[in-house]
Amino acid sequence: MLRVKNLNVYYGGIHALRGINIEVQEGQIVSIIGSNGAGKSTLLNAISGMVKPKEGIITYKGKELPKTPHKIVDLGICQVPEGRLIFANLTVKDNLMMGAYLRNDKKKINEDLEKVYQLFPRLQERINQMAGTLSGGEQQMLAMGRGLMGNPDLILLDEPSLGLAPLLVKTIFEIIEDIKKMNKTILLVEQNAYKALSVADTAYVLEQGIIKKEGDAQEILQDKSILEAYLGKT
Numbered sequence: 001m002l003r004v005k006n007l008n009v010y011y012g013g014i015h016a017l018r019g020i021n022i023e024v025q026e027g028q029i030v031s032i033i034g035s036n037g038a039g040k041s042t043l044l045n046a047i048s049g050m051v052k053p054k055e056g057i058i059t060y061k062g063k064e065l066p067k068t069p070h071k072i073v074d075l076g077i078c079q080v081p082e083g084r085l086i087f088a089n090l091t092v093k094d095n096l097m098m099g100a101y102l103r104n105d106k107k108k109i110n111e112d113l114e115k116v117y118q119l120f121p122r123l124q125e126r127i128n129q130m131a132g133t134l135s136g137g138e139q140q141m142l143a144m145g146r147g148l149m150g151n152p153d154l155i156l157l158d159e160p161s162l163g164l165a166p167l168l169v170k171t172i173f174e175i176i177e178d179i180k181k182m183n184k185t186i187l188l189v190e191q192n193a194y195k196a197l198s199v200a201d202t203a204y205v206l207e208q209g210i211i212k213k214e215g216d217a218q219e220i221l222q223d224k225s226i227l228e229a230y231l232g233k234t
């Protein structure tokens with residue numbers, strides 16, 4: 001579904017991604033794990049068109065991706081950014097509707113809104129609350145719900161567990177598995193290696209801009225060197 005070939009990204013003199021190759025199969029959860037500054041967000045930003053690579057090709061459903069973010073969104077790729085970036089002064093419902101602003105299929109939008117409420121009952125309880133007054137976990141749910149309101153095929157999820165209490169982390173990862181069951185494909189970047197590997201089909205380990213390891217997520221989860229290097233950090 002998505003293929004990244006020889007991706008190189010620089011920020012001035014910093015070579016943030018060094019010849020990255022990844023593949024995401026339709027219907028899968030693919031996790032990219034790695035510590036702070038490994039280049040995880042940069043990879044998602046390059047796919048969503050927010051960062052311009054110096055070199056490399058990204059193809060989606062067999063065709064090269066356009067360079068502009070809104071054209072990439074039009075193709076059904078949605079990014080849920082780190083830090084959530086919700087509209088603090090809008091209500092929960094208005095934030096969700098912002099996710100559907102490119103659509104005009106009203107009936108389907110309402111159906112998707114219902115699905116989002118089923119997935120996140122907490123959001124439904126708070127539809128008229130200002131988004132800025134939600135807890136961190138609720139804001140994460142809102143950012144994910146808003147992404148789903150665009151009816152994407154591929155969701156780029158950046159550190160969904162960041163800053164959340166353990167119980168909420170568990171909930172968020174259960175919801176990620178539920179989203180997969182809605183026939184969505186998910187590319188997830190996470191520092192919480194254990195959780196990210198537990199839900200994934202395929203995984204990549206990113207270290208200082210280079211893919212150090214890749215393969216079946218459950219096999220990587222059993223890999224002693226990975227456990228030692230990354231699970232201490234979760």
Ligand code: ATP
Pocket residue numbers: 011014016034035036037038039040041042043082191
């Ligand atoms: P974290 O888990 O801490 O968010 P990450 O794996 O997502 O880290 P990136 O945010 O992709 O890592 O950063 C990769 C490298 O690129 C880091 O060294 C970072 O300082 C650098 N970097 C990221 N964004 C910029 C920018 N806009 N300008 C300059 N350097 C940047």
